[in-house]
Amino acid sequence: MKTKVALVQGGYTGEAEVSFKSAAFVYAQIDKEKYDVFPVTISVDQWYHQDQQGNQYPISKEDFSFQREGEKISFDVAFIIIHGVPGEDGRLQGYFDMIGLPYTSCSALTSALTMNKGYTKAVIQDIPNLHVAQSVLLFNEHRPEAVDLVTAKLSLPIFVKPNAGGSSIGMSKVTDWTALKQALDNAYDAENTGQQVLVEEFVTGREFSQGIYRDTKGELQVLPATEVRTTREFFDYEAKYTPGLTEEITPADLNESQKANADALIKEIYIRLNCKGMVRIDFFIENNTDKFYFIEINTVPGQTAQSFIPQQVRAAGKTETEFYGELIEAALQG
Template identity: 40%
Template sequence: MKKNIAIVMGGYSSEKHISIKSGDVVYKHINKKKYNPYKVHILKEKWVVLDDKDNEFNIDKNDFSAIINSQKINFDCVFNAIHGSPGENGELLGYFRLIGIKHTSAPFYQMALTFNKRDTLSVVKAYGIKTATSIYLNKGDAIDVNAIVKKVGLPCFVKPNGAGSSFGISKAHTKEDILPAIEIAYKEDSEILIESFLDGTEVSVGVIQYKGKTTVLPITEIVSENDFFDYEAKYEGKSKEITPARISKELEKKVIETAKKVYTILNMAGFSRSEYIFMNNEPHFIEMNTVPGLTEKSILPQQAAAAGISLENLFENAIEEALLNT
């Protein structure tokens, strides 16, 4: 009997439109001989299932079911394609745990931890993982620009703590750039971090659970046409994403070992894509995305293809791992 799979997409953040694109790709490529997939839009104003004609059917939040054409549909598994809140920060996954529905992401605590850039850095640093030098600020804190520059130097990056797709990130080249950059970051989050600039080759490393094993996918080198890997670079063609990365075997081995270690340290499951920058031939961890983009042009699907894993197999594996383990 085919399993009913809810592909959740949308969300409450600036990334909702990107998430819907990812979810639509999952729906397109999922094995329909094995599963009954349903598009589920999780939005602030409504939770609905869409049929092939875009008719909407409300989700009953008591048990995450829906009445479609007079038939009650219960879901065997949720495929999480929500970038940002509430899918990537653990909130929705806590709800699924409470009502007993399996899902393709890591447990809610791991998702909440990795969505919080500051907390993630604090954990991995304790295990000896190299990172940029950073300062943390909460909205309302006193801002000492001279102290910031003294600690992290210039240029530096100013980031919201809990936003993805490079929303709210600025590169400050001068002291005068820092306060405006902080204001931009605070529009996305009330917590921010300011990091030193790492001048080196940037790579993106996908680590997933595949057929029961922690698997590092072929590495992607990021070459941005812009000042850094910002929204335009990620989604509007202003970058080159080269898979496999043009790095030596020695550096490849180092970043694979580091990425697998970070995945294990954080008790991850399901998808992850992390960014690293090489400084002095050592990979420095930047951040982890636990619901990475899943369109045909997104980095993790590119990496899977380089490993000989089709989108259908990638998505089927995620579902089967979820049904087995969560």
């Protein structure tokens, strides 16, 4: 009997478009000789499986199953590839925990915590040799005085971004105080981000993104880092998803000391946040000091052919088929 895998895609936010692209790539790579893979779309209006012929089958929310020609199809494991709500913020994980279905991502608690950039920094900031930029965390109640709170504590340039959410939606770089109010409004008003804003001082350095996962033996495997160089002011939504705006170097050109330090800190972040499955950690290495500055963690990283994780898997000498098989088997082991 093949293992039945629910490839969960879609979501409730604008990141659904990216999720469908990621899921299509994962579907194409998973070993069909070993796994029966069923794409399952989750949207605000409906949950359903759509087969290759375009037939749709509603998913029962009682046990995440569906009926096909009188047969009940239940899953052995869920491969979550929803970016944002509800696949990355712990909601879906909590549901799967309640019905007893294993899944490939972090737990409900870790997923909820890491969607909140400010709370994540609070948990990891005392890790030795890890640095976090000076920041101000703003809630909706702070909105009337937000400009004053930021200018009193931070120095330009700064990044203003929603405290939850992804794909750099609602994010701005501010180099002049006159632009702060508009940047704050953009971040506060970004869809499905909870009206919380994180403002951080700019770190001058090289930007990297690096994946890590736990293999079927329970051992942590750090993938080769990717260096991100963009022609944009910073790595924003357009830079992420518009071809030609960003240069991505995998594996990154790091000396032995830089690589060893980054690998060790990424492992410690993974452990401290009690992560599972694959995650991606973004960080700066500051110019002249080589200090490691944590940016953020992504617990459901993009999985298109051009995405960081597949690039890093290939650089590590693995195929995506092997990698996704490892994630599924590790999830089944619990």
